[in-house]
Amino acid sequence: MKKLIxxxxxxxxxxxxALVGAGAARAEDTLDAATKAxxxxxxxxxxxxDISKYPAALKDNYDLFSQxxxxxxxxxxxxxxxxxLPSEWSRYVKRMMRKPGSGISSSEAKQIYEFxxxxxxxxxKASIDAxxxxxxxxxxxxxxxxxxxxxxxxxxx
Amino acid sequence: MKLNEPSDCCPxxxxxxxxxPACVPVWIxxxxxxxxxxxxxxxxxxxxxxxxxxxxxxxxxxxxAAYQPQSGDAxxxxxxxxxxxxxxxxxxxxxxxxxxGQAPPLAGSEWVAKDVVSLARVPLAGLxxxxxxxxxxxxxxxxxxxxxxxxxxxxxxxxxxxxxxxxQSSPVSEADxxxxxxxxxxxxxxxxxxxxxxxxxxxxxxxxxxxCFQCHGPDGKGGVSNANAKTAEQVPSLIYVxxxxxxxxxxxxxxxGERVIPRMNPSGxxxxxxxxxxxxxVTTNELSDLAEFLFSLxxxxxxxxx
Numbered sequence: 131m132k133k134l135i136x137x138x139x140x141x142x143x144x145x146x147x148a149l150v151g152a153g154a155a156r157a158e159d160t161l162d163a164a165t166k167a168x169x170x171x172x173x174x175x176x177x178x179x180d181i182s183k184y185p186a187a188l189k190d191n192y193d194l195f196s197q198x199x200x201x202x203x204x205x206x207x208x209x210x211x212x213x214x215l216p217s218e219w220s221r222y223v224k225r226m227m228r229k230p231g232s233g234i235s236s237s238e239a240k241q242i243y244e245f246x247x248x249x250x251x252x253x254x255k256a257s258i259d260a261x262x263x264x265x266x267x268x269x270x271x272x273x274x275x276x277x278x279x280x281x282x283x284x285x286x287x
Numbered sequence: 288m289k290l291n292e293p294s295d296c297c298p299x300x301x302x303x304x305x306x307x308p309a310c311v312p313v314w315i316x317x318x319x320x321x322x323x324x325x326x327x328x329x330x331x332x333x334x335x336x337x338x339x340x341x342x343x344x345x346x347x348x349x350x351x352a353a354y355q356p357q358s359g360d361a362x363x364x365x366x367x368x369x370x371x372x373x374x375x376x377x378x379x380x381x382x383x384x385x386x387x388g389q390a391p392p393l394a395g396s397e398w399v400a401k402d403v404v405s406l407a408r409v410p411l412a413g414l415x416x417x418x419x420x421x422x423x424x425x426x427x428x429x430x431x432x433x434x435x436x437x438x439x440x441x442x443x444x445x446x447x448x449x450x451x452x453x454x455q456s457s458p459v460s461e462a463d464x465x466x467x468x469x470x471x472x473x474x475x476x477x478x479x480x481x482x483x484x485x486x487x488x489x490x491x492x493x494x495x496x497x498x499c500f501q502c503h504g505p506d507g508k509g510g511v512s513n514a515n516a517k518t519a520e521q522v523p524s525l526i527y528v529x530x531x532x533x534x535x536x537x538x539x540x541x542x543x544g545e546r547v548i549p550r551m552n553p554s555g556x557x558x559x560x561x562x563x564x565x566x567x568x569v570t571t572n573e574l575s576d577l578a579e580f581l582f583s584l585x586x587x588x589x590x591x592x593x
Contacts, residue, residue: 165543202517202549220593225531230509231519240593 168212173203175210179249187287191245198234198242199226208246214254215261216247216276217269247280363458367447370440374432374568375410375448377546383452388559390427391420394452403459406445407467410436413498427559428511431498435568438465490580493573499525502560507584516558517549529585537578542566 181192196205213222220243226232227239234242250258258277262270335341338348345351372381378390385392393399398420399406408414410433417426433441442464449456481489494500494507502522504510509524516522528537544564550557569577 221531221533221536223593224527224591228523228527228531229518230521230523231517236591240591243593 169207172208172210172212173206175206177204177206177209179209179253181249184248184252185284185287187284188245188248191241194238195242195245198232198238201233202226202229212257213246214250214257215273216243216250216280217273219243219246219250220276244280244283247276248284251277251281363443364447364450366440367443367445368451370436370444371447371451374436375444377564378429383448383454385420388427388557390429391418391423391425393448394454396420396454399448399454400456403445403463404467404470406449407433407441407459407464408471410434410441410444411468411471413501415501428501430501430563431496432563432568434496434498435570435573438468441468486576486579487583488580490573490576490578490583493569493577494580496573497565497569499577507581511560513548513558513560515551515555516560517551520551520558522560525581526584526586529582530591534575534578534582537581538574541569541574541577 179192181189184192195208199205199208208222213219223239223243223246227234227236258273262273265273333346335345335347335351341348341351375393379385379393380390383392383394391398398409398418409429411431412434413431414427414429416428417424419425433444436444439461442459442461445459445464448454449459476484476492481492484492499507502511502513503525504522507525509521509526511522512520513522514520532540541562542565544566545562546564548558548561565574
């Protein structure tokens, strides 16, 4: 009888422990589980951009982008990211550039930003339109002006 | 001669054997009573009288109580444990044994047994530089992770630490925690003084209160080393966060923290410092002020043209 009680108690305790353990593990995972999943989804996408139809002048920018950004993460991360507005890319490129040891100068950062803004305006047009539809009028005007600026600079070159 | 007639050839039995009333031997009664008595004592000692909390191998409520933390009110200690698991446990471990390269043990630590002010100074003001714990040298930086706790929560978590894992120091009352905080934060501005300041200055007080400077350097200018961190083995400076984050992104990052710091050499050591998860520790208003302070750090005239 005693044996029966103790083995049942053990079983219960083990189940409870397993549940608590799983709960704790999940709590730790949620720290940035959403962010992690988001990044992993981006990284599963294509890792190159076909720039054969882009202005030739953007090739250097693309090379710089491929070289600098892969120091720390896969190129597929920014390529498939849901960032698409010039304001988002501006912030994101600056954030990366300011990481100690990034080796990205401000002029290089600008070239990378221009490539990403130009590329998004073609490849991520639908997301841009969706985001701008929800943006404030000022933000919308600012982003549209930035898209125009980068096209004016590179189109036909 | 008929067959069924009794014959005279053999002697008649005197009588058929019959059951006669007989006394139960006294020794059986005594034995039964003794067994019942012993059984009752056994039941009393081992059953817990049907109390659901008592189960094998525990035998009584008293015995179960002996295994609980020795001092303090049970609910108070339970509260301390909850605080511990959410604020301290990630580094010091649920078992209080600490983690090599991250946090010294609390179980059996002489620091835990010190007076309340000395002990409370660690969560309230942080601890930087070499210390000796359980005979081993530790040289790390701990942010004042407990600065945001209420006096009651602080007292509860200190009481928990002082009574768990075999530690046997006296409980800490809310009044003790309040007094210790007053000694340690003597010069910190009061809530009334803070309310009069503009948000960036309030944020500066938050930056000091939670010890952000311990890793991000005085006024967020960086320069604190973080061995094998991909960010040039340094904890990043904060003076350019205005370039890289909008307010929502910054608050989300500070709240979430960054537990895993990318390594410079992937097979090298884990960088000792990481960004703690400040959500739930720093209050929402403080976070907002903190963001304003960080945005104000950007050097004037340092503008990028994109």
